[in-house]
Amino acid sequence: MLTAALRKEMLLQWRTRAQMMAVFVFGAAALLLFSFAVGPVAEALRLYSAGFLWLGLLLSSTLTLAESYHAEMENRALEGLLLLPANPRALYYGKAIANWIQLVILGMALVPVMVILYDAGTMRIPELFVVVALGAAGLSAPGTLYAAMTAQVRSKQTLLPLLLFPLIVPALLASVKATSLIILGDPMGQLKSWISLLIAFDAIYWSLCGLLFGRVVEE
Amino acid sequence: MGAILIEAENLARRYGRRWALADVSFTVRSGSVVMVAGRNGSGKSTLFRVLSTAIRPDRGRAMINGFDLLRDREDIRRMMALLSHQSYLYESLTARENLSVAADHLGRSRNGVMALLERVALANRADDPVSTFSAGMRKRLSFARVLLQEPTLVLFDEPYGQLDPEGFMLVDDVVRELKAQGTTVMIATHQLERGVGLADEAILLEAGRVMWAGRASEVMEHETQIADRRARSAGREPGVAC
Numbered sequence: 191m192l193t194a195a196l197r198k199e200m201l202l203q204w205r206t207r208a209q210m211m212a213v214f215v216f217g218a219a220a221l222l223l224f225s226f227a228v229g230p231v232a233e234a235l236r237l238y239s240a241g242f243l244w245l246g247l248l249l250s251s252t253l254t255l256a257e258s259y260h261a262e263m264e265n266r267a268l269e270g271l272l273l274l275p276a277n278p279r280a281l282y283y284g285k286a287i288a289n290w291i292q293l294v295i296l297g298m299a300l301v302p303v304m305v306i307l308y309d310a311g312t313m314r315i316p317e318l319f320v321v322v323a324l325g326a327a328g329l330s331a332p333g334t335l336y337a338a339m340t341a342q343v344r345s346k347q348t349l350l351p352l353l354l355f356p357l358i359v360p361a362l363l364a365s366v367k368a369t370s371l372i373i374l375g376d377p378m379g380q381l382k383s384w385i386s387l388l389i390a391f392d393a394i395y396w397s398l399c400g401l402l403f404g405r406v407v408e409e
Numbered sequence: 410m411g412a413i414l415i416e417a418e419n420l421a422r423r424y425g426r427r428w429a430l431a432d433v434s435f436t437v438r439s440g441s442v443v444m445v446a447g448r449n450g451s452g453k454s455t456l457f458r459v460l461s462t463a464i465r466p467d468r469g470r471a472m473i474n475g476f477d478l479l480r481d482r483e484d485i486r487r488m489m490a491l492l493s494h495q496s497y498l499y500e501s502l503t504a505r506e507n508l509s510v511a512a513d514h515l516g517r518s519r520n521g522v523m524a525l526l527e528r529v530a531l532a533n534r535a536d537d538p539v540s541t542f543s544a545g546m547r548k549r550l551s552f553a554r555v556l557l558q559e560p561t562l563v564l565f566d567e568p569y570g571q572l573d574p575e576g577f578m579l580v581d582d583v584v585r586e587l588k589a590q591g592t593t594v595m596i597a598t599h600q601l602e603r604g605v606g607l608a609d610e611a612i613l614l615e616a617g618r619v620m621w622a623g624r625a626s627e628v629m630e631h632e633t634q635i636a637d638r639r640a641r642s643a644g645r646e647p648g649v650a651c
Contacts, residue, residue: 194513198499201510205501205538261499269463270497274558275486276514409464 191277195284202261203288209257214296217250218303225307232309239310240369244325244362246304247297251326252351254292255333258285259341268407282403286334286396293326310373317381321368324388328361331395338406361395364388411439414562414593415460420469421617422455429455431617432469437595437610439474442588444604444625445597446632447614453597454494456614457564460595461491474561490560492568496547497554500540504531504550507539511554525553529579544571552583563587565596569603581607601629615639 203210224242228234262268271281301318305311312318336353340346368384415437422430430452437443445453458464460471462482471478476485498507508522526532529549539547548571555563568580577600584607587594598604604611608625613632621631 191514191516194510197513198510201506202499202501261501264500265498266493266495267497267499269495270493270554271511271514273461273463273486273489273491273497274511274514275483 191280192283195276195280196287199258199284199288200291203258203292206257206261210254210292210296213250213253214299216253217246217296217300220246220249221300221303221307235308236310237374239304239308240373241366242308243297243300243304243369244366246300247293247326248329248355248358248362250296250300251293251329251333252347252354254296255289255330255337255354256340256346256350258289258334259337263341272407278404278407279400281407282334282338282400286330286399289334290323290327290330293330294323297322297326312373314372318369318372321365321372321385321388324385324392325361325365325369327392328365328388328395329358331392331399332357335399335403335406338403361388361391364391411591413437414439415471415473417460417471418469420456420459420466420471422459422464422466422468424455428617430459430466433614433617433619434469435612435619435622437593439593440588440591441610442584442594442596442608442625444601444608444611444628445595445614446599446601446604446611446628447597447620450616451614452617453614454566455617457491457493457566457595457597461489461493461564462486463491463493488561489564490555490558490562491564491566492551492555493566494570496539496551498539498547498550501538503536503538504542504553505535507550508553508557511557515558517557521557525556526550528556529553530575545573545576548572549576549579552579556583560592562593563595565594565598567597567599569598569600577603601632605629 221242224245225235228238272278298319333354336350340349340353343349364384364387368381368388371381371384413436418434420430420433421428433456445456447453459466460473462478462485465479473485474488478485499510502510504526505522508525509519512519512522523532523535526535529552531546531549531553534546539550542550569577572580581603584594584596596604596608605625605628611623611625611628612619613621613628613635615635620635
């Protein structure tokens, strides 16, 4: 069932791949605007680069997460799947994994933009990839659940960030700290602790949201 | 016809303050074809959405093939297929992909997908996205999706809507085939004459209530009587809102 759900999600994402480029441009534009706010102070830009990267990814994620339910709501396709009956949990994890993959790609695509704009280069690419993957998981799990909740609401574009942002603060904080340590250096060896914290929050989000999804989509 | 497949008692459902269904009770025998008739807004679609477990009733109960409508929703979904006003299709996927997605979720092989597309005369458009389809073609594809489920109970909500004369024939043929296989079929339609030709039993709904239930061959007569009564009391009949 999970394979079927994931296959469907990847197919839908492939068909709307042009939108991924638009979201990347939006994220890159956000990073550019953040640099204007700080001004031409190289040290400050580098200092805040991790925070800006995650803010850019967070803002972009609200677009991709909300859009991931567009196809489901168009002809009530999600209801059609539930009546087959498809397992709601499989549908949730299929969509959450697909959203996670999309956010990881987006996050890794924004890293070079960050490096160029903020002079925040690092050679610790594998660690950075792990943090981006874990942080994206922290966004996609609750984001997929809340996007389902708000998908049928008229003001979904406003409501989704309002509900999502407070919930993901711990994961976002851990992601920013871990990314910052990778870019600026980690003399006290704190990176592992932040990554552990991120893993813990991801585990909570992914298990709880999977349990709640059935209640959200069923009347 | 066999044993009782559906036993509904006082089913009621409201949207806001308006009761779309009000204390609807009826039985449906296994293997029968039942036509549900009534004007627009009489509660036909709501009844089908309740029976299909897409929405929950606010009151009442129903047993479908021994399964409780409220408690055994997944069991009911496994044996039932709904052709709804909504196509349940993904616009960006092709006809073949839409059926394949359904087959994957049902745990069925994709091998039968092309045969189903041929059955609904869409084989030549199998690899075109649904977004390029006309309303009638979408209806045909939804039909194929219903047949893919191989259900024991089929709920056809306005199956003739948006179809051409060939499509009408397709619906009639499919209903006859399903009946021959022993599948129970409920059809909500305004095409009374066509429905009478297919159905064994009929239920007439008016303002969310069952006005009459009986042999399908008698439905026209009763529909006319109800229409006359409605005309006489036009403007004086109290609504169902509470």
